[in-house]
Structure formats: C-alpha cells, structure tokens
Amino acid sequence: MFGFGGNPMHERVRSMAFSFKTSLFGLLIACMANVAWGDDLGALPETIKKWQDMRFGMFIHWGPVSLKGTEIGWSRGSVIPEKEYDALYKEFNPVLFNADEWVSVAKAAGMKYLIITSKHHDGFCLWPSKYTDYDIGETPFGRDVLKELSDACRKQGIRFGTYHSVCDWYHPDFPLGSPGGKTKKTNPNLDRYMKHLENQVTELITNYGPLSTMWFDVPQEVGPERGKPVEALVRRLQPDITINNRGYQGPSGDYDTPEQRVGAFNRDRPWETCMTICRQWAWKPNDTMKSKEECIQTLLLTVGGDGNLLFNVGPMPDGRIEPRQVDRLKEMGAWLAKHGNGVYGTRGGPFQPGRWGASTCKENKIFLYVMNWLKDGPLLLPPIDAKIIDDEMPGGLDAEVVQTTENISVHVPNENRDPIATVIELTVDCPAFDIEPAAVLYRSDSLAFGKKATASNVFQKMETYQPAMALDDNPETRWATDSGTSEAWMEVDLGEPLRIGSLMIDEPAEYKRIQAFELQALDGTTWKTFHSGTTIGPEWSLHFTPITIQRIRLRILKANEGPTIREFQVFAPSQ
Numbered sequence: 001m002f003g004f005g006g007n008p009m010h011e012r013v014r015s016m017a018f019s020f021k022t023s024l025f026g027l028l029i030a031c032m033a034n035v036a037w038g039d040d041l042g043a044l045p046e047t048i049k050k051w052q053d054m055r056f057g058m059f060i061h062w063g064p065v066s067l068k069g070t071e072i073g074w075s076r077g078s079v080i081p082e083k084e085y086d087a088l089y090k091e092f093n094p095v096l097f098n099a100d101e102w103v104s105v106a107k108a109a110g111m112k113y114l115i116i117t118s119k120h121h122d123g124f125c126l127w128p129s130k131y132t133d134y135d136i137g138e139t140p141f142g143r144d145v146l147k148e149l150s151d152a153c154r155k156q157g158i159r160f161g162t163y164h165s166v167c168d169w170y171h172p173d174f175p176l177g178s179p180g181g182k183t184k185k186t187n188p189n190l191d192r193y194m195k196h197l198e199n200q201v202t203e204l205i206t207n208y209g210p211l212s213t214m215w216f217d218v219p220q221e222v223g224p225e226r227g228k229p230v231e232a233l234v235r236r237l238q239p240d241i242t243i244n245n246r247g248y249q250g251p252s253g254d255y256d257t258p259e260q261r262v263g264a265f266n267r268d269r270p271w272e273t274c275m276t277i278c279r280q281w282a283w284k285p286n287d288t289m290k291s292k293e294e295c296i297q298t299l300l301l302t303v304g305g306d307g308n309l310l311f312n313v314g315p316m317p318d319g320r321i322e323p324r325q326v327d328r329l330k331e332m333g334a335w336l337a338k339h340g341n342g343v344y345g346t347r348g349g350p351f352q353p354g355r356w357g358a359s360t361c362k363e364n365k366i367f368l369y370v371m372n373w374l375k376d377g378p379l380l381l382p383p384i385d386a387k388i389i390d391d392e393m394p395g396g397l398d399a400e401v402v403q404t405t406e407n408i409s410v411h412v413p414n415e416n417r418d419p420i421a422t423v424i425e426l427t428v429d430c431p432a433f434d435i436e437p438a439a440v441l442y443r444s445d446s447l448a449f450g451k452k453a454t455a456s457n458v459f460q461k462m463e464t465y466q467p468a469m470a471l472d473d474n475p476e477t478r479w480a481t482d483s484g485t486s487e488a489w490m491e492v493d494l495g496e497p498l499r500i501g502s503l504m505i506d507e508p509a510e511y512k513r514i515q516a517f518e519l520q521a522l523d524g525t526t527w528k529t530f531h532s533g534t535t536i537g538p539e540w541s542l543h544f545t546p547i548t549i550q551r552i553r554l555r556i557l558k559a560n561e562g563p564t565i566r567e568f569q570v571f572a573p574s575q
C-alpha cells in the first residue's frame, strides 16, 4: 500500500504548474475531435521549424498593475482589493515607453521574437479594443502599445506575438472571478464570452499580425468543444501562425510550455520554456534577479533539450525595462554574439542535458556546453555511432578529445574552462542530428562514489532503492524508504580514512520530507555528531573544518513521510 504525498512508484510527473480539470469523458471527446479535425489544426512543419530555429524570445508581462509592483492577475482580489486593482488603469501613464528601445533590448539580448500580454487574467487590454473599455485607450497614456511594439518589431526584424489569457477574471461573462478564479460571477455566459474571445483574437491578428504566436493561457472552464473553434479561427485568419498548448483543456496546439522550469529533452514534440528573469512575471521593485551564469546556462540547457526559451521581463510603470535587467539581457546577448552559431538553428542533443552541461547540433557539428567538470579529469560522454573528425574551441584553445568504442573522453585543462560553459565544437562524419540521443552520466569528485553503503530501511527491500543509489552520481536513481518511515539512517564506508571538508546531499524537491537530521562520523567506536540541521532539499551543501574519517552517517531524526535521497556526496577539502 502506498501512502499519500508521493512514493517511489509515483516518479516525477511532468505537468504544467496548474492542473486542468479534465475528466476522462472530456479527454475522450478531445481524442475523437482530433481525429475528426485531422491535420487542419496543426501548424505546418516549416512553420514549426522556423519557430524552433529562433530558439530565444522575449516575454513581456505588463499592465497597470506595474504601478503596484504586485503580480499580474493573481494579486487582483488578493493583496490588492478588486476595486482598487480595476481602477489602476486610470493612473497608468508610462510616458517613457519607447517601443523601439524595448525591441532593441530584445535584439541586443540575442532574442529573435517577442510575445507581450495583450491581455492577462485581469482582463486589461494593451490595445484599444473595440470590444471593451477596459484598455490602454482609456488610460491617461492613450497610446496603442501593441501597434507601436508590433511596428518596431517589424522594423527591427523581430517576430511579434501576443499572449492572450483565455480566462478573464474581470469580464462579467467569464464564469470565474478573482482571486485566481476562486469566486464565481453572478450571471456568466461562457458562450457569449467565447464569442468575445474570438472577436479579440481576430482584432489581434488583423490589426497587429501576422503574428509569430498566439500564446493562450489558463483555459479555465474551456474544453475542446469550445476551444477548437477558436483555434481553427486563428489558423484560418493566419495559416502560418504557431499556437501554444493552452487554448483549451486537453492536448492542443503546436507546442508544449513548461513554466518556470527547463523542459525535459524532447525531439518529438516542440516545446518552449517560459521563465522569468526575476521572480515575478510583472515588475516588482528589488525583485531577485537571476545571475548571468544562471541566465545563460538556462538558455543552453533549454536549447540542449531541443526547446525554445521565452524569457520574461516585466517593464516598470514609467514604461522602461529596469536598467539592471537590460544589462543582464545584454550580457546574454554578448555571450550569444560569440557563441550563437551553436544556438540558433540548432537542435538539442545528441548528448542529453544534465548536471554536466548540454549539447546542440547542426549539420555535421555537435556543440558541447560543459558546465560542471571533474577537478582535473575528463568529461566522459557515451559512445556514438559516428566518427569525430575534428574538434575546436573558441579562441584557438585546445580540447583533447579521444573517441573509443567505450566512450568519448573530452579534456580541457582547468585554466581553459569557462565557469559559464566551456564550448567545444565537434565535427562528425554524418549529419549530427541522426545520432541517437543518449544521456550523460555526470561524474562528480565525490569520495563516496561507488563506495559501500548501508541503511536502516529500503523501500519494499527493492534493489532499485538501495542506499548505493545515493552514491552513483546519478540523480535519476535514489535511496528510498518505506512509506510511513519517520526515522532512518544511511551510512557510507569510504574504505579507508579520508580527509573531507564538504558534502552535498540531494533530497528531491518533490519529496522534501526531512525535518531534523544529524551528520555523524565514526570516531573509534562512537558516532560523533559534527552537524545538526532541520530541512535538506535539492543539492544542499555544507562546508566544515576538515576531518579525517572512514565511516560517515546521515541520521534522519524526523521526516513527515518516508525520506529519500538522490545523492550523498563527500569531498576532499579544497586546496
């Protein structure tokens, strides 16, 4: 029997951040409808390919809510009273808005397309719509943001697209209201609302198109029977448009949209990660911003998984993109100006992204982006069914690449490694895309790697959940304990006394269950605690005064469900 809250049988389920209420019946209808509609509902392969080739785009979340600095849509009726939120547009006057400047920033970042919130869940429209008075035309600003922006995009060679929320917590005809769709409207009419949605998407495509994408979001209450006609209308109005997968509940559109996380490697279904440069979608003063390293690595891990990255900024209420965000984006652009050949027009793989880094391919080239190395050792890649005939590094640096039937060993001396990503370009004797994609086992410097491990408990005594799984450098495998376990320990025998100065414990975010623990070292015959803590979580690390030990133990004193550990690594003190 399995308890609630996840257990080893429920491996990570990939899903969007929110769950659609899709009934089995609804799904059945969706499948039948798909058959009936045939291929008419999908973008043409060339359209998709062109869209994929761009790889990197700018997402913009903007509206009167920026005056408050709270989250767009979601703060309506929660942290900001509905009435106050809905009156903000009367003050919205972003006089420093300059469409050409925004588009230049996107361009300088190396982005190839731009998607802006024509309307978010709060219902406010960034263009003067014929079908509502709740729009930019009614603000003191009065200028048509979508017009200026779409013109600037066309002028500067950036594809333009719109994010248009399907749910609308403001519109009286949409059944759900703020906060977050939790309340109900008094007299809704979803069919009439769908007509309104059709009118507005028609306005968008007709007045601001051709669009790169119609980016729908959060189709609360909208199933395939209501959503498919809208999708069909969009494609009739502009056959070469792309549509994301959020127009209605159930499988839909041309591509998947993992949100705030890098999607998994997938060449079969196009995908695009949408992610914020800070924490909030809309502008927030002093919001925490991602580092240059994280921004660039996120792009590479996404592209290496064969996805696009739609990277979001929330402009300020005065109309400018925050200068520090502009600087960050320009840093990405500067990196891409040097290394963009391995990003644009490439496909992900053949070496799948992971802790080690990522790879892309184009024609006879494979681009390696190595992000984590062994201290002095080589990167070992799995063998491929192709011959490597050349290797190159930017700036004339040297990589040592040795290919055997067992593996491909890639070595770059420490001083030539780049902390963001060491780029190595391999030339192979066939189209690199034809090489079968393979995962890369990342080897750490852990002194515990492959050593002997014991534990108090193993989930159903299964081989696949032994404590050794926490010493194999493979985050796909883990030590797991029985459902209901609240106390447990695992012990590592390093084989001989070794000097250690730091360690890393990786407890999966989705099974973050440990609430109290101790780290102990065996000193003669007694276990001595050298660290006590509460929670652990993903890639938790600890540095301490170096000790020489042979046996080390993680003692879990309290967990709210059977604890599980992906990796347990210990390291020699850094010199």
Ligand code: H79
Binding pocket: 017, 018, 061, 071, 072, 073, 074, 217, 218, 259, 274, 281
């Ligand atoms: O437009 C952005 C989000 O507002 C929208 N999709 C992206 C592109 C989105 N709508 N719903 N969701 C995402 C899923 C819900 C996320 C939530 Fe939350 C987590 C709602 C409450 C907690 C994020 C964090 C929003 C408010 C706080």
